[in-house]
Amino acid sequence: MQDQTITRKNIRSMMDRFYSQVLKDEIVADFFIDKLGDEMISDEWQGHLDLLSDFWASTILSETSYKGQPVKPHIHMEGLQRVTFERWLELFFETVDKYYTKESADIFKTRSQSIANNFMRVLGI
Numbered sequence: 001m002q003d004q005t006i007t008r009k010n011i012r013s014m015m016d017r018f019y020s021q022v023l024k025d026e027i028v029a030d031f032f033i034d035k036l037g038d039e040m041i042s043d044e045w046q047g048h049l050d051l052l053s054d055f056w057a058s059t060i061l062s063e064t065s066y067k068g069q070p071v072k073p074h075i076h077m078e079g080l081q082r083v084t085f086e087r088w089l090e091l092f093f094e095t096v097d098k099y100y101t102k103e104s105a106d107i108f109k110t111r112s113q114s115i116a117n118n119f120m121r122v123l124g125i
């Protein structure tokens with residue numbers, strides 16, 4: 001069932017689903033496997049899922065739990081292209097549509113698209 005309300009709890013479970021799809025994807029998986037390995041139960045992956053839950057909760061719910069620098073790790077990633085971002089967004093949109101009703105899903109879509117555009121601008125791609 002889709003949630004109408006975005007909560008910390010459903011963000012965390014949405015992250016689990018999103019990254020399990022990412023790990024199966026031909027275009028984006030290798031970027032994550034290079035940094036975090038291919039086992040989502042590992043400490044590295046669980047740390048990433050917690051961090052990204054903080055990121056989205058801070059972005060959308062105005063929490064202050066995320067204090068990182070989101071652009072930084074992407075700057076040093078070899079081989080990132082527009083198609084990589086396009087595919088990432090496609091998977092993310094599919095996931096948010098599964099989890100949330102339209103109004104809430106649209107909030108994630110608008111924010112992720114604008115952050116991805118910003119990353120691409122910084123990366124010059």
Ligand code: HEM
Nearest residue numbers: 028031032035055068069070073080084085088112115116
């Ligand atoms: C081309 C698509 C993308 C790829 C392949 C990618 C890959 C990664 C990887 C591998 C990490 C972990 C880096 C590490 O731990 O060393 C990471 C971190 C992160 N990504 Fe992405 N990413 C992509 C797009 C995005 C987008 C569009 C967003 C936001 C909407 C995003 C938000 C973040 C954040 C917040 C972090 C954590 C940064 C920190 O260390 O504080 N990523 N990404």
